[in-house]
Amino acid sequence: MTAENAEEGTRLDDAAAMRLLRGGRLEVAGRLIEATNMTLYCTISAGEQVAACVYKPVEGERPLWDFPDGTLAAREVAAYEVAVATGWRLVPPTVYRDGPFGPGMVQLWIDADPDADLMAVMRSRQPALRRMAVLDAVINNADRKGGHLLPLPDGHVYGVDHGVCFSVDTKLRTVLWQWKGRPLSREAVAVLVHLDQELERGRLGRRLRELLTAAEVEATWNRVRRLLDTGIHPYPSGDWPAIPWPPI
Template identity: 80%
Template sequence: MTAEGEPSITDEEGPGLDDATAMRLLRDGTLDVAGRLVEATNMTLYCSIRNGAHVAACVYKPVRGERPLWDFPDGTLAAREVAAYEVAAATGWRIVPPTVYRDGPLGPGMVQLWIDTDPETDLLALVRSRHPALRRMAVFDAVVNNADRKGGHLLPLRDGHIYGVDHGVCFAADDKLRTVLWQWRGKPLPREAVTVLVNLEHEIERGRLGRRLRELLAPAEVEATWERVRRLLDTGIHPYPSEDWPAIPWPPI
């Protein structure tokens, strides 16, 4: 994405932070807005964040900058982004960069660690691939009911890891899965995924994850998340696209 004003933040430490340190920095650091990502639908600000010796770049999406949507309650997108991080953290797959909900210069919102991607990656080729990280992401998206998994929401790193971002339209109680990652539809879930899903089912029903999701989402949305996990375990396969709505978001990249 392009930021107005072409901000420059020296960020030698940010990419090397472990997740626990990054979370403390995001929660407690001082935010300094450097520019705006002009291609984003909702207000998305590129910032530096500093706490003592730690400094990194991050993205800040204030609630007041969210555009109303007909199918999601107003002012809930930032919390959904944080909920997606919580689910991703529970999987152990590190799909979503460290993300918190906190106050900022324009009020409360989502703050997420900035990720520098590999500029040489061909996103079209990546989306069509069967990269193991994308298969994990396909399972994750089915759990969180991601209504907008575009190719541009994939952040490939030079070391081969792939992050996913922009999870503001997840966790609807009604099925809304729209994604470019349908290459495993109908295929049996890998053993690794089944193990992760069994843990998610327990964590949502009676563990810390369920308590955290109930802080961020409506009760019906938490219940629907548990039901999607249970459905994946019952069927044992990656879901098929729905016949009732477009299965791929537009634009796909």
């Protein structure tokens, strides 16, 4: 995934995008009014490098009954860290940093394919979506809507809006149930084995403990081990609505 310089037409790889997100100058250009929490469209710059990004300040988070106040930005960063550990690059580069309205989540803006049919995308069985379904099961995503999928012209799909993830309670709610009960792919099993190791004694476990509670990290590890034990994509639990509303 790359970030494009608005003036020069140059592109940034993920490592360069992360450096820009961490240290660049953040300027608010507008607000995404359809978002539930304060979500600001920004430019971020350092020297000649310029990119678009999304900034969600903690102060703009609405209280939720089932997630502690002021934790959504950190959960978004935690989802990115898990995505990086999978090697699938399903979440755009994301950091936690200070901004014009205080600390919050800053994420590289992705220009999705404007011609993509989201209903068709979210019902498809393309590999990127199957990987996304595994990621969502690991992070316990409570709100995977079709509008949170960003398909690209080359067939890759990114996922965004991961503020309501990592609950210790089973809350998986998604539009990606195409594979429920199906055996996990060999690729997914290999990734889950890697996540198991990373959560036990690797960088991922250490990083998640900086962003989440100990109980939430333990629950994440338990979900990984449960997926490995069952060897299948999970079924809806029956204790929680299986599909978010609205689904888009």
